[in-house]
Amino acid sequence: MTDLDIRVLDDAHYRAAHTLFRGTLHNGPANDERWEQVRPSYEPGRTFGAFADDELVGTVQSFPSRLAVPGGAVVPMAAVSRVGVRADWTRRGALTALQRAQLRAFRESGEVAATLRASEGVIYERFGYGVASRFREVRVKRASARPRLPIRGRVRLVSPEAALPVVRSLFERLSRGRAGGIARWPGWWHTNVVMDQAEANRKYAVASGPDGDDGYVIYKVTPGSFESGNEKPTLLEVLDLWASPRAWSDLWAFLFGIDLVGEVLAEGRPVDEPLEWLPVDRRAVRVTDEMDETWLRLVDVEAALSVRTYRSEGSVVIGVRDRFLPENEGAYLITPSGASRTSSSPDFVVDVDVLGAAYLGDVSFGALAMAGRFAADSPEALVRADALFAVDQVPWCGTYF
Ligand SMILES: CC(C)(COP(=O)(O)OP(=O)(O)OC[C@H]1O[C@@H](n2cnc3c(N)ncnc32)[C@H](O)[C@@H]1OP(=O)(O)O)[C@@H](O)C(=O)NCCC(=O)NCCS
Known part of the structure; x- marks a missing residue:
């Protein structure tokens, strides 16, 4: 891990961040006319830069949005985009440091979730993002x-x-x-x-x-x-x-x-x-x-679990692990009337990316356990969890960003 300085960028750096990001996707810089059109999409406080010796080498950004959850409620959501680390700085922890800063900022500003579209399938699970919808x-x-x-x-x-x-x-x-x-x-x-x-x-x-x-x-x-x-x-x-x-x-x-x-x-x-x-x-x-389609990161697990609706009669206790936002760790009791933290021992424990994958109801806990995404001693607890998290309509976003 190299010493990197993570900063919130301001207007002075937006164009450099945009050029850097475009370069990581192998595109050239925006011309002046295009840049003037793109510039307003850089909103204050939402772009981070990773600096090495005062030189910008990586960036992440987000847009303010909202996410609809099962049952119809809508929660504050950060739409993460323009993620890139310069080719001569990759695999030295720049994205990890940027993600850490960005997730902390989301949590502090009251975002309940973050979502993104991934360029590759192997990048984001480690930061707590799970695939929650397909297209x-x-x-x-x-x-x-x-x-x-x-x-x-x-x-x-x-x-x-x-x-x-x-x-x-x-x-x-x-x-x-x-x-x-x-x-x-x-x-x-x-x-x-x-x-x-x-x-x-x-x-x-x-x-x-x-x-x-x-x-x-x-x-x-x-x-x-x-x-x-x-x-x-x-x-x-x-x-x-x-x-x-x-x-x-x-x-x-x-x-x-x-x-x-x-x-x-x-x-x-x-x-x-x-x-x-x-x-x-x-x-x-x-x-x-x-x-x-949607890579979903639950930023505030308690708020996210509380706001969606559940079906069936039973209940289940799910344990959550979260390396980046440890305040999410703990056990949550899910019942048809809602969700809350509990001191009871969990029926099974998942990483926060697995919870994100199951949250909108696109994939069942049973399927995720079968695929080796977490260990479950009790098949019966998985059945209860899946009955509670079941949805009438598969989730879909339909907005690419
Ligand atoms: C994806 C990207 C931002 C990763 O940045 P990075 O600074 O190299 O990431 P980190 O060094 O923090 O990597 C953290 C971990 O993820 C792994 N990882 C990150 N990107 C990976 C990739 N593309 N393929 C495989 N593993 C990857 C690293 O090996 C590392 O694993 P470790 O913790 O076991 O050592 C960078 O590779 C990039 O800019 N790629 C091109 C543009 C792009 O795809 N952007 C994403 C748009 S959604």
Whole structure:
């Protein structure tokens, strides 16, 4: 471990931190115009830097957000992003020191959880993050994707300028209620929608039914080539789609009906989206990937366990280990009426990343024990825990950051 100085960065260092982070992903620095657009997403107090001899060698950042938990409550959540350590400083403890400082700051500022998207699967468990939701990638052969249902309402294309307020308010309404969902901060909309609005092939379609607007899709089309010997299908990529159950089939039927498109690609979709059931020929839809989505870190375990709801009649006592935030360590009694600390001995003990993985209900304690993530002497206690943590709908976030 090298001596590194961890500091909260201010405006004087944001651009250097951004350049450093981009470099760790093998991208060049943002040009002046791009930087002016990105700059507002650096909010005071949320970016840390690791310094070696006064030189910036690593950085982490977070955005202020909220996370929906099973039962519908919403908790303060830090969305961690822009994590990078300069290539000549990796594996010397820089990220560990940054994580330690960042988690401590989250705890002190009252965040109940932190979440992130991981570039690699082996980095974050050691810091207490567990995979709490998944998404899937779907490819649709448009020519054979004749939908069973016709468009029953109206789907209209909206200009980029008019789209932003419409899609923002639809997102607020339609994303509510599902565990794993997060609030999109102003900078998210700016970076992911406003900045890319000028992109020529980006389109915005809004669905409406008897009660008004109830769904939208943002998509992009890359024209293919019809040259003989060099044919390439025109590709339609679904970038963001939120819909009521009524509008859902209208939006997909609209996408499947767009002329000249060969393939529709949708990444980041929920694992329970019934897309293969929509076309007459279900083989028009292929699930081509399933990936970890939300890496969840419970920052305040007691608050997190207390705020979600539980099912079934039984109870269980879960012991928690947490190397980075030892105040989370202890035993927690979970019952259908809530959760609290207890002095009883635990039925089983898990590291905080394992608790994070099971927290939204995407994976059971039984499955995690079977995979060797923790030891459980009592299979019956796992059954009780799983009955309590069970959820009606798989968690999904749907917001990439
Ligand atoms: C991922 C990254 C930030 C790690 O930084 P780092 O300073 O090397 O991490 P640390 O030295 O604190 O490593 C802590 C531990 O994690 C392990 N580790 C960290 N990153 C790892 C990786 N990418 N692959 C395998 N192990 C890794 C280290 O070996 C070390 O293990 P140990 O405690 O058993 O010795 C850095 O490798 C990086 O910038 N990568 C490229 C950009 C990137 O992927 N960023 C993350 C975006 S989500």
